[in-house]
Amino acid sequence: MNALTVKRRVVVPMRAGEVMAEFVSFDGDDSGKEHIAIYCDGVSDKKPSIPLVRLHSECLTGDVFGSGRCDCGEQLDEAIDLINQEGGYILYLRQEGRGIGLYAKLDAYALQDQGYDTYQANEMLHLPDDGRDFSVGAEMLKALGVTDIRLLTNNPDKASQLIENGINVSELVPTSVHVNKHNRQYLETKAKRKHHTINFMDK
16 A cells, blocks of 8 residues: 555534544545544543544444444444544544445345354355455554554454554553344354454343
């Protein structure tokens, strides 16, 4: 990937003006996707010196329509709340369906309805378990002048890819467990097969 540079910064009031955020676009990404960084300065009087960062992969069904088949929408809401308080970035990565795309994700959902888990469904469609590339997140952070972060995630692969690409992850901040009757098997499968640090106690 080419080195990225910041293209434009635009202030966007979110949640009817309750959250003031700066949306940042980039030049130099040859993937054809339009990844975006969302920055909040932080409103807390005791905000940490190291920014909190959430790498969030696009999920139309969860982020926009509140699908109960995943926990993406709840994780995004949580990230907005925490980063508005503490200061930092949400890197919104255009990698729908763990990188396989929206239509393929719906095909995988249909197979899951037949009893296959999320990874088995991808395999049956001859697609990768996880096709996301988080190195672009590292390049976005470098373009922003950020090389030391606290990472909001339960996914160890995000931290590994950032570290491999020159970002110091000084702390892993776990996301909450957003489990319901529709996504429990999905979340349990992520924990079992991909070692996501999800604690199901009392859930």
